[in-house]
Structure formats: structure tokens, C-alpha cells
Amino acid sequence: MPNRYAGSPEERSALDAYVKLWRAAHAVEVVANRHLAAYGLTTSQFAVIEALYHLGPMSQRLLADKILRSSGNLTMVIDNLERDGLVHRERMATDRRVVNVTLTTQGEALITQLLPDHVAGIHEVFKVLEPAEIEQLSTIARKLGLALQGRLDDEAVAVKARTRRSTLRRNVHGA
Template sequence: MNKLDKLLTENQLDLKTMIVFRKAERKIRALEHRAIKENKLTPTQFAVLETLYSKGDLRIQDLIDKMLATSGNMTVVIKNMVRDGLIFRTCDPHDRRSFLVGLTEQGRAKVEEILPDHIRSVNAALAVLDSQDKEDLIRILKKFKNLS
């Protein structure tokens, strides 16, 4: 048995776990994004709307941190969403070097329109799990939070 075959054999359970995890994540993401795509938004645009809806106005860096996004991509997303009238951007009154972003009335109406369908999609994706399974999955997935 060569080194690669030995490595594959010794790590078969880890590799299988990762494959099953990725397949499940892909299926869940597809269901979750259905309502978003039907409303002609990207997942990132919806995440911006949903985050601002739940957290209120945020500094751009705080929004990026909460969404675990990159600043390069977010710059374009925010610019386009301001252009489309979904969010506003203004100077932070507490720090003139920073900008705040928040929902416009049009953005609030859009997220309130999409959120019920989005929640139903999430429910459908997780319907294969009972409450205990969901609690167990949360507990297991939290073990990954300190990986670097």
C-alpha cells in the first residue's frame, strides 16, 4: 500500500464526514436561496437587508463582520444597493472616517416581503430533523467555531 492509499484509508471517516456535510450544506443552501432568487436578489444582498433589519443601522465594517463577508465584495454590494434604493449610506456622526448603512423604506418593505418565504424555506430544509436533532446539530457545529 503506498503512502496516499494509506492516508486515504486512515482518514476515510473524516473524508466521508466532510463529503456528507458539504452535500447537506449544498442542498440546504439551495432551498434557503430559493425565495431570495425569486425576488431578484443575491444571497449577499438579502443578507445585508436581513442583517440591517434585525440589527438596525450599522457601520459598514460592523455589517461586514456580522455577515462574515469580505470588504472588497461588500463595497460593490453596498454601492449597488444604495443605487437601487434599498439602503442608505451616510457619515457616522460619532466617527467621521466611517459610514453608516441602514434600510430605506423600500429596503424594509423588500425584506419584510421576502422574509416569510425565506423562513418557510429554512423550515422546509430543516424539516428532516426533529427538535432534539436540531439541538444536537447546533451543539456539534459550535465545536467548529474556534478553528483557525
């Protein structure tokens, strides 16, 4: 669908690429994850157990970063996975603020059973592309992702610095 934005040709081109990328990514996610409903899992729940399966136990904060979810959203996801016996949470003895999440035996059995269907679904989605196109898509997506991650990291550092300065001013001025 052509856009009606009256910006420069470069802006219109970027907007067009963004819309196509977003729609394609959404369609890929829906089709590739359609099978999860048969296992009673949401996409976020699957992302958690898959990350734990491949990367091992990790803190809830690191897990949120790995699966690109907010820590607030992840708390509810993990609550439900723990309720269903798929993961276990434990506070670190050395730092009680850190909560580690571990895949249970039941969770590992589920992901082991589920992963072949998941990979087959992804393979099916990408069959419309030639191998060279898949490689090109991977290269472009990585380039874009790495560039934006650098920007996000810079913004996170800036936010932390502003927060520290604000806290310091409040402490110094007694506000």
C-alpha cells in the same frame, strides 16, 4: 462518495465529514434561498438587509463580519442595494473612515414581506430531520463554529502584529 485519501483513519473520517458538511450546507443554502430570485436579490444582498433589519444600522466593516463576506465583496453588494433604494450609506461625522449602512423604508418593507417566505423555506428544508436531530445539529455546528472562530481571531491578531512590526521596521529603516 468514499475518498481515496491514504491518511490515517482519523484523517479520512474528518475529510469524509467535511465533504458531507460542505455538500449539505451548499444544498441547504441553494434550496432555502431559491425564493430570493423572485425578489431580484442575491444571497449576499439578502444577508445584508436581513442583518440590518435584525441588528440595526452598522458599519460596513462590522456588516461584513456579521454576514461572513469580505469587505471588498460587500462594497459591490451594498452599491447595488443602494442603487435599488434598499439601503443608505453615510460616513460617520466623528470618523470619516467609517461608513454606516442603514436600511431604508423601502428595504424594511421588502425584508418584512420576504422574511415569512424565507423562514418557511428554511423550515421546509429541515423537515427531513426530527426535532432532536435539529437540536443536535445546532449544538454540533455551534461547537465547531465557536472553536474555529477562536482560531480565526487568534490568526487575525497575529496578522495585525506582523503587519505592525513590518510597518515599524520600514519606518525605522527608511525602507
